[in-house]
Amino acid sequence: MEDIGIGAIDKLLKMIEDKKLGLDPDVLAYWFRIVESDAKSLCSEDLRDSISIKQDPVLWMKFQLKTSRRAVQFLIQAIEKNLPFMPYATRLYFMKVGEIIEGEASRFYV
Numbered sequence: 001m002e003d004i005g006i007g008a009i010d011k012l013l014k015m016i017e018d019k020k021l022g023l024d025p026d027v028l029a030y031w032f033r034i035v036e037s038d039a040k041s042l043c044s045e046d047l048r049d050s051i052s053i054k055q056d057p058v059l060w061m062k063f064q065l066k067t068s069r070r071a072v073q074f075l076i077q078a079i080e081k082n083l084p085f086m087p088y089a090t091r092l093y094f095m096k097v098g099e100i101i102e103g104e105a106s107r108f109y110v
Contacts, residue, residue: 023089025060031082031090032063038078039071047071065101072105 036053043051050068067075079098083091 023061023093025055027087027090028061028063028093029055031086031094034082035075035078035094038081039067039075042077043071043074047074051075065097067101069105072101076101 032053032055036051039051040048047068047070050066050071051074052064052066054064054066056062056064065075076098079094079101083094086094
């Protein structure tokens with residue numbers, strides 16, 4: 001077996017740790033707050049109160065998103081705007097959240 005060296009092992013450990021941290025409830029809550037704030041800043045004043053994201057007090061990995069149909073586009077824009085800045089696992093999580101939101105919104109527009 002080839003000796004891969006301490007530097008390579010350290011890099012692998014850091015990558016694994018970054019993946020774990022990306023799905024931490026506190027990290028997700030942090031990014032949900034940013035997305036909520038950005039979505040509210042993108043939309044008109046009359047839609048701001050229709051955007052709400054709450055973390056479940058018992059199941060910390062569960063979040064409740066509420067928004068009006070007219071504000072969905074701003075929520076999607078806020079998610080897309082922040083994706084490049086998120087840790088990898090968090091980015092994948094929010095990409096899936098965006099897909100779900102778009103899917104739910106399209107059900108009502110048919």
